[in-house]
Amino acid sequence: MNNKIENTLFQCRAINKEFGNVRANNDISINVRSSQIHALLGENGAGKSTLVKIIYGLLQPDSGSMTFLNEEYSPKSPKDARALGVGMVFQHFSLFEPLTAFENILVGLDKELGEKELHASVIMLSESYGLEVNLSSFIGDLSAGERQRVEIIRALIQKPKLLIMDEPTSVLTPFECESLFKTLKKLASEGTSILYISHKLKEIADLCDTASVLRKGAIVGEYDPKKMTPRELGEIMVGQSLFEPKRPVAANKSNKVLSVKINEVKPDTQFGVTLKNIDLAVYQSEILGIGGVAGNGQEELMQVLTGEKKDRNVSIKYMDNDIEMLNPRERREIGLAFAPEERLGHAAVGNLNLLENSLITDPKKRFQMKMGFIDFSELNEYTNEIIEKFNVKTTGVSALASSLSGGNLQKFVVGREIGQNPSLFIVNQPTWGVDALSAANIRQAIVDIANTGAAIILISQDLDEILEISNKVAFLTNGNLSIPTNTMDIKTDEIGAIMGGISD
């Protein structure tokens, strides 16, 4: 490793950091060379975020040293880090929603800059790196991709030598990812090193020159992602061999669980998508995968299926009963379960703890004793079971939902819904932001309930996930759903055309 030391831009040696009695970083040493995209790979809770927060000056290490540009580097705050040439783009964007894009860029700068001068340099940056943004729009009105571009511009305007990107693709559409990668490659070719944090193996193979793998707070090693398969890299990351869930055995065509017919449903907001010509059916022990790029009607379809949005122009038949006018609670009572995409505030209440979150989504009144008292021992047992089975990293059942990381809360939500033993499970983006091993676990759990007779509707933007476990697939484009086809019959090159709306 040390033979290229003259090339080294950033180095950290034996970094240690403890929180309470948890060792988040254990003797971590890495070496980032100039003009390279260096991946920091690890599962949720492996210590990636702690390490980059130390590099960016947000946290102070308990021990260890860092050098940057061959000089001692120990930032006391992000301001120090930025002044020396380290920039960072956060996973959960550090932008102020009620302020404009321009104000957000301004507030991230450390020195006063003339407005005209700043405007000019922002426009220059956005043109040369393909980072288009309307500077006068409020952040609250922008899409995830646009928000990220604002953050990247804010970081680049200070001309960093080292740019830290914390899971940048977790909120982007495939198209947005591609343009991000172009930007990053251009930056690297011009001499900026990038520390790229991710647990998505494929993009690391595409993008990165080196990968340092972290597991349980310690470095496992440094690898060349171009010379390894994503699977090999993934197995190093989780420290055990990865299994691939098998799709459920062939569906039982005689037992239709749900059929949905939608002629047209108009959206509630002006930015929503109109659902048109949707005709789908799902049978016992069958997984129907619904793919497509985000913003093509996934949210809207989910709302119609859960009953959050009721519409007379929709016909939903569940085991021979019309249920389109039932509300979500009534639907849950008859055996449906839902896991919407947005975990906090939609799938779980942030200010309630995990026990309470299990309780409020208990349609069958399983945890209720006589006279309305809560059966806490049963509830405890149920919640602990979810935590254990889905490997939810938390301090315990009385932790607030908002204190869990996104991936861990997702595991909890999916586990909680599956624990209801539903006859029909509708899930949107089940493994979004979840690390490889846990994602495989979640998929396996979905397949398991399908094998015991449940019907599943799996809405996901992760094409591999859909192709891996669904029996049938359909794609959403502009609110239209393609005709569901058997997964085995579909060819990968056809998918692009269907998703682009070219094929009928």
Place this chain on the structure above:
Amino acid sequence: MDLSEINFAVLVASLIVASTPLVLAALGELIVEKSGVLNLGVEGMMIIGAVTGFIVGVETGSAYIGMMAAAMAGALLSLLFAFIILIMQANQVASGLALTIFGLGIAALMGHPYTGIKSPQISTISVPFISEIPVLGTMFFQHDLIVYLSLISVLVIWYFLNRMRTGLILRSVGEDHDVAHSLGYRVVTIRFLAITFGGAMAGVGGGYLSLVRVPQWTEGMTAGAGWIALALVVFSGWRPFRLLIGAYIFGGITILQLNLQAIGVNINIALLSMAPYLATILALVVISMSRFRGNRGAPGCLGRSFVKIT
């Protein structure tokens, strides 16, 4: 009853005087709330300012020194609040209410020997030439220094919040303290400064009340002015100029109803006394519900304790 007995120019001049304590206190609270802190102790800080200002004014014989003491007293009390909510991270609503109750109590105790004494005079400064314009001159240009200062503060605070980088930083701390922290801004320090400024402004407002507006000390003399100031901040949508208008409507109707009482209008006095409060609420509700999006004004972290993320 003879409406011609009411001199319009004098009426406007006295409404400005009547509104100045509100303008000052509300401007201070505006800055505090923009930093993300809800300080319900405005009434308490005002009355502490009123009593301290009065005592120091009487003892030194100078209203200006009294006013400065009022500012310091208000700031000092707000520091207590800042310590409780920023360092001890107590609930802001409860702490603010306690501050008001504490302020009212201690002011009554301090002010007891001074009840019924006259305060030193504060001189008016007539702006050369323009103060001699008939009507307009009387209305706007024959006031004391504090009135001019209050108007200048409206301008300065607007400029600070909307045109200055430091103002932008203050706003961002109020909008999302976690993000501001992750950018490296010192949330607690910035809020400390904002709260102290708010306390000083409320103190001056109170001092103006006891030294100029009334001018003498009576127990509980703020009579809810602190609460009106708080309401003005919310209803103005956290905008300084609208806040000024709101304060002047309130002051205007207060003065008008006093004049109407004086000339013996045949309306129940209770109703007349109620009028300013009703009119302020009404006017400001209308402002806040029409096309302007109210939620763009409310700082995102208003009233939330800042706990450092790790």
